[in-house]
Amino acid sequence: xxxxxxxxxxxxxxxxxxxxxxxxxxxxxxxxxxxxxxxxxxxxxxxxxxxxxxxxxxxxxxxxxxxxxxxxxxxxxxxxxxxxxxxxxxxxxxxxxxxxxxxxxxxxxxxxxxxxxxxxxxxxxxxxxxxxxxxxxxxxxxxxxxxxxxxxxxx
Amino acid sequence: xxxxxxxxxxxxxxxxxxxxxxxxxxxxxxxxxxxxxxxxxxxxxxxxxxxxxxxxxxxxxxxxxxxxxxxxxxxxxxxxxxxxxxxxxxxxxxxxxxxxxxxxxxxxxxxxxxxxxxxxxxxxxxxxxxxxxxxx
Numbered sequence: 001x002x003x004x005x006x007x008x009x010x011x012x013x014x015x016x017x018x019x020x021x022x023x024x025x026x027x028x029x030x031x032x033x034x035x036x037x038x039x040x041x042x043x044x045x046x047x048x049x050x051x052x053x054x055x056x057x058x059x060x061x062x063x064x065x066x067x068x069x070x071x072x073x074x075x076x077x078x079x080x081x082x083x084x085x086x087x088x089x090x091x092x093x094x095x096x097x098x099x100x101x102x103x104x105x106x107x108x109x110x111x112x113x114x115x116x117x118x119x120x121x122x123x124x125x126x127x128x129x130x131x132x133x134x135x136x137x138x139x140x141x142x143x144x145x146x147x148x149x150x151x152x153x154x155x
Numbered sequence: 156x157x158x159x160x161x162x163x164x165x166x167x168x169x170x171x172x173x174x175x176x177x178x179x180x181x182x183x184x185x186x187x188x189x190x191x192x193x194x195x196x197x198x199x200x201x202x203x204x205x206x207x208x209x210x211x212x213x214x215x216x217x218x219x220x221x222x223x224x225x226x227x228x229x230x231x232x233x234x235x236x237x238x239x240x241x242x243x244x245x246x247x248x249x250x251x252x253x254x255x256x257x258x259x260x261x262x263x264x265x266x267x268x269x270x271x272x273x274x275x276x277x278x279x280x281x282x283x284x285x286x287x288x289x290x291x
Binding site: 013016017018019066067069070073074076077080085088089092093096097099100103104110111114115117118119120121122123 | 176178179181182183185186189192193195196228229232233235236237239240243244247248250251254255257258261262264265268269
């Protein structure tokens with residue numbers, strides 16, 4: 001899934017599950033999108049047109065799989081003891097949602113580098129054209145819902 | 156314990172299950188966990204339905220794989236990974252001590268895949284009991 005989709009989905013999810021997501025918008029933005037920074041080494045390596053890249057399992061480092069989830073979960077567990085607990089819960093929710101959505105939506109290697117078995121769940125469309133269409137439509141829909149959910153601006 | 160599990164599995168094999176891909180069932184289990192997390196603050200009873208659904212779907216993926224001869228290494232990886240994502244989603248709203256146990260379980264999952272021996276804690280089943288107790 002694309003970065004915008006991750007942010008909008010996490011924002012709306014937190015807003016429904018915990019309420020008042022607007023107060024945590026910066027946290028939601030950082031923790032729902034930062035994981036995609038692990039695509040940077042792939043982009044630098046291929047040096048190609050970003051839009052033409054398919055971002056399959058080959059575009060991710062170990063930090064975009066369960067290995068990375070463990071590191072971020074450990075950090076969340078430590079921060080939970082010392083900082084605002086609700087903030088850590090929001091951050092953890094965004095992190096797990098990002099990993100879960102990527103696992104659901106496309107091909108991944110969940111246990112890379114310990115297992116290089118590539119998996120695909122067959123839930124969301126995967127053909128290049130279908131995937132692009134699905135991502136565009138769902139991102140626009142989430143964008144509209146996001147706009148409507150903004151306090152004092154939407155409905 | 157193994158005998159009980161075998162008995163339950165044998166019972167599941169007799170159910171009229173659809174010939175879908177087992178990975179799809181695992182994915183639906185993760186989606187049920189998302190719905191659980193989304194609704195746990197709204198209604199404990201409805202959230203409990205999704206929690207139970209996540210566990211049943213997770214059970215069905217193994218049954219379907221065995222029933223229709225679709226067992227594979229990919230299936231095992233999907234099963235273990237989807238269980239972890241499902242736990243992670245459920246436990247963010249019940250952070251202490253559940254999220255700590257989830258982190259431990261992720262480490263155990265990696266060890267299980269690496270050593271090809273399954274030693275993962277059945278956290279969601281224990282959590283189901285905990286959550287039912289919350290209702291009373």
